[in-house]
């Protein structure tokens with residue numbers, strides 16, 4: 001009889017020891033304590049040993065040999081904060097208290113506090129204009145665009161970046177289905193070719209100081225200078241083009257001749273607005289049919305021909 005009770009109490013003791021080991025690392029912190037887990041990542045992995053959580057181990061963040069990385073110091077808790085409390089079993093509670101920092105757009109941790117963790121290592125560089133930028137003041141978390149627990153963060157991959165942005169920017173998503181567009185779906189151009197989502201010196205989070213500089217970064221032949229310039233081109237490409245998609249060919253905002261006639265109502269050849277009434281044989285058909293004004297003025301971005309003053313060659 002006696003040995004049976006002894007065995008039972010020994011079992012209870014062992015079970016208690018096991019629980020203590022699982023829910024704490026033995027000499028664990030009291031409630032409210034802000035202590036790091038004694039065993040570092042190993043402690044966390046006791047419970048969090050599944051994907052996607054473990055994928056972080058294969059990313060640059062887990063390069064423990066690089067002194068700048070989270071894994072060179074507090075490992076998981078370099079980002080999630082001192083979380084030994086989280087490993088403490090609260091009697092009667094099924095789930096443990098949350099770790100110090102929980103990431104995500106709808107997390108219990110204020111976005112400002114989450115971003116502070118990331119910025120403690122990533123200030124400067126592309127993020128030199130983060131403070132006060134549209135996404136900063138729009139309360140967007142770093143972790144909303146970035147996925148840390150992934151082999152490759154989707155927002156850093158050309159083929160998948162646009163989908164991350166479209167989650168919020170539905171208007172640009174709609175425009176991406178129009179007939180004329182940049183080859184974004186094909187992964188040849190991506191949002192961050194033109195925008196710096198972390199903030200910029202230019203308007204509209206543009207990567208360069210203005211619209212034209214941004215466009216010239218790829219369409220260098222449009223930079224000129226030309227012998228005969230066309231003023232609206234030098235001024236701003238978006239006088240005629242829209243960047244994200246158009247139902248007109250060549251990303252034009254509206255079709256020619258109406259595009260040109262927004263400004264050239266008084267061209268000395270007929271100074272009237274062209275309309276459907278002008279269809280041949282009675283009217284100025286060649287000015288509105290097919291490519292309209294472009295039939296005779298193809299050098300709309302500027303001309304280097306000595307006789308190209310009217311942008312005709």
Ligand code: HEC
Nearest residue numbers: 022023037043044046047076077080083087095098099102
């Ligand atoms: C004893 C098991 C256990 C250990 C050890 C553990 N966790 Fe957890 N953790 C859990 C459970 C259970 C949940 C789920 C809670 C829930 O569903 O809200 C969780 C949830 C989380 C979450 C998500 C919180 C949320 O609200 O979405 C994070 C982040 C996290 N743990 C980080 C850590 C880190 C970092 C460590 C190491 C310091 C760690 N965990 C150690 C059991 C553990």
Ligand code: HEC
Nearest residue numbers: 060061068069070078079117118120121142143146148153
């Ligand atoms: C303890 C410092 C530290 C913290 C905290 C930290 N990072 Fe990093 N991060 C690094 C280092 C170091 C690298 C590697 C940089 C390199 O190789 O030049 C890196 C790389 C990255 C990269 C590039 C990854 C790649 O695949 O090229 C991204 C994106 C990133 N971090 C985002 C974040 C986000 C978001 C947070 C907050 C949730 C964060 N980091 C928190 C240090 C940190």
Ligand code: HEC
Nearest residue numbers: 115118119122125126130135140141142145155156192197
């Ligand atoms: C609106 C989406 C978005 C938000 C919010 C965002 N990022 Fe990024 N991040 C990107 C994109 C897109 C890239 C790729 C940029 C490129 O290739 O030019 C990137 C690249 C990075 C990189 C790798 C390139 C580098 O700078 O070395 C790091 C690190 C990074 N972001 C950190 C952060 C941090 C820290 C925050 C929060 C303060 C943050 N990001 C907020 C979209 C975002």
Ligand code: HEC
Nearest residue numbers: 041044048052053061070075076079103143146147148149
């Ligand atoms: C560079 C900062 C960073 C490091 C290091 C880090 N995490 Fe996370 N963790 C995050 C971010 C950001 C999220 C939000 C989801 C995401 O980005 O993948 C997250 C989400 C989580 C979640 C919620 C479920 C999930 O996977 O989305 C758990 C659990 C978690 N982390 C545990 C851990 C553990 C365990 C470690 C160490 C092995 C760790 N984290 C290391 C930043 C980090």
Ligand code: HEC
Nearest residue numbers: 134135138140144145164165167168191192195197204205
């Ligand atoms: C969580 C939602 C969210 C995600 C994801 C997001 N944005 Fe934003 N974005 C916003 C908010 C909020 C603003 C500021 C309010 C506004 O202007 O609509 C903003 C503003 C912008 C602006 C400036 C708009 C202006 O009128 O000046 C640009 C450009 C932009 N985002 C590009 C991006 C790109 C590129 C990505 C992906 C890398 C992205 N956003 C991902 C929410 C988001």
Ligand code: HEC
Nearest residue numbers: 162165166169172182189190191193194195204211238243
């Ligand atoms: C070819 C360059 C280019 C690319 C690629 C690009 N944008 Fe833009 N974006 C611009 C320009 C230029 C503006 C400013 C438009 C203006 O001033 O009329 C702009 C403006 C915006 C705005 C502000 C609202 C608006 O439409 O004026 C948002 C939001 C935006 N872009 C999001 C995105 C997202 C998301 C992606 C990727 C899917 C993206 N952009 C890709 C050049 C680009």
Ligand code: HEC
Nearest residue numbers: 180181188189193194214215217218237241243249250251
């Ligand atoms: C990252 C490089 C890049 C940047 C920056 C860029 N473009 Fe493009 N653009 C392309 C590529 C690639 C194509 C497709 C060329 C092709 O299909 O032959 C293209 C095509 C075009 C077209 C023709 C579209 C069609 O339907 O044929 C126009 C117009 C255009 N871009 C205008 C602009 C304007 C305006 C800007 C600045 C707001 C800009 N681009 C910035 C790379 C870029």
Ligand code: HEC
Nearest residue numbers: 212215216219222232233236237239240241250294300301
């Ligand atoms: C005055 C209106 C106007 C302005 C401003 C303008 N474009 Fe265009 N663009 C056009 C027209 C019209 C076409 C179509 C030409 C055709 O179909 O022959 C075109 C075609 C294009 C094309 C595709 C065909 C080609 O020539 O490569 C690109 C790329 C382009 N524009 C880039 C730009 C850039 C970059 C800027 C700013 C520096 C700009 N455009 C400013 C009217 C304009």
Ligand code: HEC
Nearest residue numbers: 230231232239256259260262263293294297300309310311
């Ligand atoms: C946003 C206004 C605007 C748009 C749109 C526009 N232009 Fe112009 N265009 C101008 C200005 C301003 C000049 C310079 C006039 C001057 O120097 O007297 C000019 C000059 C010209 C000239 C040379 C005339 C001269 O006297 O040297 C031609 C030809 C011309 N544009 C054709 C076109 C065509 C074709 C289109 C349509 C594809 C077009 N323009 C669209 C504003 C515009």
Ligand code: HEC
Nearest residue numbers: 257260261264266267268269286287292293295296297310
């Ligand atoms: C059939 C060919 C042709 C078509 C079509 C045409 N133009 Fe012209 N345009 C010319 C020629 C040729 C000149 C130069 C006349 C000269 O140098 O004396 C000219 C001159 C101009 C000028 C400069 C003179 C001025 O009045 O300032 C502008 C601006 C102009 N065209 C705009 C347009 C617009 C806008 C359209 C479309 C609505 C258009 N053109 C269609 C042939 C054409």
